[in-house]
Amino acid sequence: MTPPIAVADVRTVCCAGVGVIGGGWAAYFLARGYDVVAWDPAPGADDRLRHVVDAAWPALTELGLADGADRSRLRFEPELDKALAGAEFVQESAPEDLELKRRLLADLDAAAPEGVVIGSSTSGYGMSEMDTLADHPERLVVGHPFNPPYLIPLVEVVGSERTSPEVVAWAGDFYRHVGKSVITMDREVPGFIANRLQEALWREALHMVNAGEATVEQIDLSITDGPGLRWPIHGPMLTFHLAGGQGGMAHMLDHFGPSLQSPWTRLVSAELTPALRDAVVDGCEREADGRSIDDLVAERDAGVIAILRALGRA
Ligand SMILES: NC(=O)c1ccc[n+]([C@@H]2O[C@H](COP(=O)([O-])OP(=O)(O)OC[C@H]3O[C@@H](n4cnc5c(N)ncnc54)[C@H](O)[C@@H]3O)[C@@H](O)[C@H]2O)c1
Numbered sequence: 454m455t456p457p458i459a460v461a462d463v464r465t466v467c468c469a470g471v472g473v474i475g476g477g478w479a480a481y482f483l484a485r486g487y488d489v490v491a492w493d494p495a496p497g498a499d500d501r502l503r504h505v506v507d508a509a510w511p512a513l514t515e516l517g518l519a520d521g522a523d524r525s526r527l528r529f530e531p532e533l534d535k536a537l538a539g540a541e542f543v544q545e546s547a548p549e550d551l552e553l554k555r556r557l558l559a560d561l562d563a564a565a566p567e568g569v570v571i572g573s574s575t576s577g578y579g580m581s582e583m584d585t586l587a588d589h590p591e592r593l594v595v596g597h598p599f600n601p602p603y604l605i606p607l608v609e610v611v612g613s614e615r616t617s618p619e620v621v622a623w624a625g626d627f628y629r630h631v632g633k634s635v636i637t638m639d640r641e642v643p644g645f646i647a648n649r650l651q652e653a654l655w656r657e658a659l660h661m662v663n664a665g666e667a668t669v670e671q672i673d674l675s676i677t678d679g680p681g682l683r684w685p686i687h688g689p690m691l692t693f694h695l696a697g698g699q700g701g702m703a704h705m706l707d708h709f710g711p712s713l714q715s716p717w718t719r720l721v722s723a724e725l726t727p728a729l730r731d732a733v734v735d736g737c738e739r740e741a742d743g744r745s746i747d748d749l750v751a752e753r754d755a756g757v758i759a760i761l762r763a764l765g766r767a
Pocket residue numbers: 469470471472473474475492493494495498545546547548549553557574575576577597598599600
């Protein structure tokens with residue numbers, strides 16, 4: 454394939470699909486001083502995008518905007534061909550629907566200029582499942598962010614066997630260049646690394662609500678006032694290294710290893726019945742206690758910034 458341009462030469466990014474994640478990406482790229490062209494086929498997508506960008510802007514301003522960063526550099530383009538015409542990188546963030554992603558990635562590939570790398574925000578599909586209709590799968594790569602992509606540093610990068618290794622390396626360099634923390638995986642793993650871990654926790658949480666063992670509020674409190682406080686500092690591995698005292702992880706495994714056989718976990722999906730759905734939705738409303746989604750976004754953003762600053766990461 455035509456080699457991609459140098460990461461430092463990228464000026465214009467196309468965000469294809471601009472809901473929660475694509476809108477967050479658009480805000481992030483704008484704050485880093487890029488021109489952003491957004492495309493999304495849904496009626497009203499333009500207004501919803503501006504709402505997401507406006508909600509993100511105070512946090513991004515507080516963290517420091519790049520020279521020239523301006524929300525006026527966002528353009529919404531209803532026609533895909535025009536949206537892609539000047540793009541030097543494409544971030545796809547359409548709904549998590551395999552057939553839709555296949556079709557869309559093929560369309561993006563057909564219309565994007567030669568040599569332009571296309572990253573997908575997918576939460577868990579492998580690129581080898583999504584690239585099947587594309588003529589140039591070598592330029593398609595997963596760039597999996599975390600909500601909100603304008604604040605959470607991590608992006609997981611992984612290609613399919615058809616992705617050019619150059620493109621995988623380029624994507625990692627590009628995300629790093631724009632200020633992200635990057636994990637590049639050398640093989641496809643369902644859910645990548647972080648979502649696989651999140652999913653395990655989420656399944657257990659749904660089981661506990663379903664069985665009446667814990668409320669939605671108790672589940673949230675158990676993490677925010679418990680293990681969640683340690684995770685921004687040390688991940689689950691170093692956290693347990695300290696749980697072993699001076700003996701570290703070796704003592705931890707020897708001591709607690711046998712209890713790992715205890716039947717605590719139920720790692721199969723809880724059936725998402727209407728009753729379970731309602732219990733989780735109602736629990737969240739109760740816990741939100743009158744705070745709107747916008748209120749919660751502002752609260753979360755302020756908290757994430759405070760944590761990043763406290764740890765010297767922002
Ligand atoms: N929400 C999260 O926490 C999260 C985190 C990481 C990754 N992701 C991934 O990001 C992607 C987007 O998720 P989201 O949460 O932003 O969803 P969303 O529903 O908020 O946004 C999806 C957007 O895609 C648009 N869309 C619909 N059909 C489309 C099409 N054919 N082509 C392009 N756009 C189309 C919709 O109008 C909407 O604006 C998914 O792949 C998801 O797995 C989500």
